[in-house]
Amino acid sequence: VKPPAFRYHDPRTLDEMIALLGAYGDDSKVLAGGQSLVQLLNLRLARPAVIVDVNRVAGLRDITEAPDGGLRIGALVRHRELARSHIRTGTRRPRTGATWWTCSSAPPWPPPSTGRAWR
Amino acid sequence: VKSYIGRPVPRVEDERLLRGDGRYVDDITLPGMLHVAILGSPHAHARIRAVDVGEAATVPGVVRVFSGADIRAISEPLRGIPSGWTNHVLAVERVRYVGEPVAAVVAESRYAAEDGRDSIRVDYEPLPAVVDPEDAVTDRVVLHPARETNTLYHRRFTFGDVEGAFAAAGRVVRLECRWGRTSGNPIETGGCICRWDSHDELMTVWTNMQAANFLAPMVAAQLGLPAERVRIRRPDTGGSFGAKVTVWKYVALVGLLARQVHDRALKFVEDRVEHLRASSSHGPDRRYEAEAAVDAVGRVTALRVKCLDDLGAYSERRPGMAVKPLTGLSGCYEIPALEYDIRCVVTNKCPQGAYRGFGIHAHNFVVERLMDTVAGELGLDPVDVRLRNFIPPERFPYVLPTRMARYDSGDYPKLLRHLCDVAGYARLRAWQAQERGKGRLIGIGVATTVEIGGYFDNALYAALELGPAGPIPEQVRVGLAADGHVDVHVGYGSEGQGQDTIVAQLVAHVLQLDPEQVRVHHHDSGDVPNSFGTGGSRMAVALAGALSDALAGLRGQVLGHAGRLLDRSPAELELDEQRAVVRARPEIGVDLKRIASQASAPIEAQGTWPGPELRGEAFPLSYLTAACAAHLVVVEVLPTTGEVRFLDYHIADDCGTVLNPRIVDGMTQGAVAQGIGQALYEQYLYDEEGQLLSGSWMDYLVPTACEVPATKKSRIVTPSPYTAFGVKGTGESAMNTTPAAVANAVTDALKDVGFAANSLPIRPDAIWASVRPVGPRMSRRP
Numbered sequence: 001v002k003p004p005a006f007r008y009h010d011p012r013t014l015d016e017m018i019a020l021l022g023a024y025g026d027d028s029k030v031l032a033g034g035q036s037l038v039q040l041l042n043l044r045l046a047r048p049a050v051i052v053d054v055n056r057v058a059g060l061r062d063i064t065e066a067p068d069g070g071l072r073i074g075a076l077v078r079h080r081e082l083a084r085s086h087i088r089t090g091t092r093r094p095r096t097g098a099t100w101w102t103c104s105s106a107p108p109w110p111p112p113s114t115g116r117a118w119r
Numbered sequence: 120v121k122s123y124i125g126r127p128v129p130r131v132e133d134e135r136l137l138r139g140d141g142r143y144v145d146d147i148t149l150p151g152m153l154h155v156a157i158l159g160s161p162h163a164h165a166r167i168r169a170v171d172v173g174e175a176a177t178v179p180g181v182v183r184v185f186s187g188a189d190i191r192a193i194s195e196p197l198r199g200i201p202s203g204w205t206n207h208v209l210a211v212e213r214v215r216y217v218g219e220p221v222a223a224v225v226a227e228s229r230y231a232a233e234d235g236r237d238s239i240r241v242d243y244e245p246l247p248a249v250v251d252p253e254d255a256v257t258d259r260v261v262l263h264p265a266r267e268t269n270t271l272y273h274r275r276f277t278f279g280d281v282e283g284a285f286a287a288a289g290r291v292v293r294l295e296c297r298w299g300r301t302s303g304n305p306i307e308t309g310g311c312i313c314r315w316d317s318h319d320e321l322m323t324v325w326t327n328m329q330a331a332n333f334l335a336p337m338v339a340a341q342l343g344l345p346a347e348r349v350r351i352r353r354p355d356t357g358g359s360f361g362a363k364v365t366v367w368k369y370v371a372l373v374g375l376l377a378r379q380v381h382d383r384a385l386k387f388v389e390d391r392v393e394h395l396r397a398s399s400s401h402g403p404d405r406r407y408e409a410e411a412a413v414d415a416v417g418r419v420t421a422l423r424v425k426c427l428d429d430l431g432a433y434s435e436r437r438p439g440m441a442v443k444p445l446t447g448l449s450g451c452y453e454i455p456a457l458e459y460d461i462r463c464v465v466t467n468k469c470p471q472g473a474y475r476g477f478g479i480h481a482h483n484f485v486v487e488r489l490m491d492t493v494a495g496e497l498g499l500d501p502v503d504v505r506l507r508n509f510i511p512p513e514r515f516p517y518v519l520p521t522r523m524a525r526y527d528s529g530d531y532p533k534l535l536r537h538l539c540d541v542a543g544y545a546r547l548r549a550w551q552a553q554e555r556g557k558g559r560l561i562g563i564g565v566a567t568t569v570e571i572g573g574y575f576d577n578a579l580y581a582a583l584e585l586g587p588a589g590p591i592p593e594q595v596r597v598g599l600a601a602d603g604h605v606d607v608h609v610g611y612g613s614e615g616q617g618q619d620t621i622v623a624q625l626v627a628h629v630l631q632l633d634p635e636q637v638r639v640h641h642h643d644s645g646d647v648p649n650s651f652g653t654g655g656s657r658m659a660v661a662l663a664g665a666l667s668d669a670l671a672g673l674r675g676q677v678l679g680h681a682g683r684l685l686d687r688s689p690a691e692l693e694l695d696e697q698r699a700v701v702r703a704r705p706e707i708g709v710d711l712k713r714i715a716s717q718a719s720a721p722i723e724a725q726g727t728w729p730g731p732e733l734r735g736e737a738f739p740l741s742y743l744t745a746a747c748a749a750h751l752v753v754v755e756v757l758p759t760t761g762e763v764r765f766l767d768y769h770i771a772d773d774c775g776t777v778l779n780p781r782i783v784d785g786m787t788q789g790a791v792a793q794g795i796g797q798a799l800y801e802q803y804l805y806d807e808e809g810q811l812l813s814g815s816w817m818d819y820l821v822p823t824a825c826e827v828p829a830t831k832k833s834r835i836v837t838p839s840p841y842t843a844f845g846v847k848g849t850g851e852s853a854m855n856t857t858p859a860a861v862a863n864a865v866t867d868a869l870k871d872v873g874f875a876a877n878s879l880p881i882r883p884d885a886i887w888a889s890v891r892p893v894g895p896r897m898s899r900r901p
Contacts, residue, residue, distance in 0.1 A: 001229065001233075001388075001390040002228075002229045002230040002233050004233075004234065004237065005234075042390070043390065043392055043815075044233065044237070
């Protein structure tokens, strides 16, 4: 349950990050949320020589409206941040957050036909 | 007089644990503590040619490295029943399942221990793996050459005139079932810390092992120590469900290593992968052939069940789970002739341990699927078939034809009718017909069970020809402290069942004081005279019995002292609101604090619950109580995905007098979750080489809150005539019932396509394939 030794980098800019990933190639793994990688490290199923932690890289964590009405979601945006965001993507569309919540986390709503809720 | 029996008192255990103030074995750090990492076998079956630990020993931080050869020099093979079917705690000569411990590293940190483990070189000669139990039966490859066969246990039990009943039967209903291999998967994995004190010659063990006191002598024997040289301490435990009984093999391993590394504590805690593949806690893994002799009105006159149980590689926990069904062979039904043919084989898989239900849960699935199959073949309603076969209420106490259990009391027809009323069964059937007309695949499933409680396995020992086990009592000590509190000294461990709350309620009830005046003290092994602890739905029965005994003694002493202080006869006195008062004039009295502080001798008493009686019969009684439960499930099957959704879930139970409905409901809901896992999601799947395919929680699917519906619970109460307060053991009933109820509902939903959910888990791909011809087409290929 403890990872083997690895080298750790936490670049601050996109250029720095790209340079590190370019230099180490397949010997490196990107650490973002860590939800999968950290488990694999702890069980020693993944053994990268280098971990590139991208959490401090500027410019990857924004939610912005694109000029064409689309939405640009940065690679480091957490599900929670998106769910709580209030950006509207157009007058006839629901709030982004509400949409995301419905798409990602909703429990299977019970069909109401038995006449009572099961929960 | 205030009654504390039946009150939904919030659990006294919870606040501390929910605040994060629990102290689990992995939270304990002792001065100078070392860490152990275990190297598991990558092969399901292989000869070990050589283990090279040379490089590992040079890794910084590594203290010592052990292999099977080191262990063989200092200990016997792991104890098992029957003997001769186990390996050493580190494999010697052969490995027989993936993950079997081969070597262990002791190091200054877990990091260093795992680095050391990575440097061990083992030379294996792979052998053909036996994965299919049908293949194991042929003895094509024998796992334990000294035994000459893979069949560890085979016996046929016949009770009554089975042949005659089948010959006379108007109809024989047959069924083949499979019960998938699953396990309890507690959120805290197994672990221990062992410290050998060479000055005191004492092994101190901190562990979350279930039934620790009971197993302490076995651990001592494995370590080559007298029982009094091993002291087991129990920190908080995060669940077990039987899975932590086999933690004892880690205690044996780490204890042996600790004796080689004097005066430093050694810690080992399983990671999840180790727990899934090598904890020896897998549950039953069975193939069944069952048949019922049925008369024209749907009464079952004889039942034949043939079971092939895949025990995995070793007999670490004996085939007890395979013989326990003898204590509930015909479920809730009066079936005069019974036959049970049980064959247990070894295969190259993780050994079985214990899992909630202890094997009777798998058997009950077969009985309940069979009842629905009888209903289907005769065109009867499954509820009617059950009502026709139930043991009638006037037949209690009912001794099973196996004579291995006596059901104490019950009213099964009343319970099932109550369930149908609460759920609105007739309305549901009408609504189902209407919705089916619209094309929805709606199914309604009913299942019932008896849950026998008040363990101990006398019958199982007899069935396994091990001689009488002897009763396993539960003892407690109680005392009135000078501050007016009541101290209760217990030896049981607690995996989360809430028995400290039950103790507080029972004391409050008998002594008429506030539950907050009760302090429960947990003791190390050996300190409380005789305590088995949790297992076999035993705690409520055992504690009600032991505390009634102890508190009768304590109450007598309190009233005696109060009588002297008040100059009254104790017979004139009673206890009320932390005082002893004159019954006729309650304003005259003396409080408990004063009684305790002026007593000339300690006010204390010991109480014993003796356990089920031993009688001079071939099969002595194993269990005292028989609770009953009935489940009614409404599901919808989605033809496009094969998914099963729960629309409604009703449970009615009768577990005698309920001490705390909140606790009973909580245990029931947990067992429903495990039952749904068994029915729809969980399975240890092995490939043909014996590699575990579902070796992480990514693949071994424990249901989450999203997959488990809130259930609607209600009950009737038929007190037990044999126990204090009329309580019955409960907590496992939903393990017996949920898989069958879900399978019956899915079968009902898919009756038009003829899909029978006889194989668990019911996989969505199997459902999908069965409905595919009638379901909507997803895409059309050119």
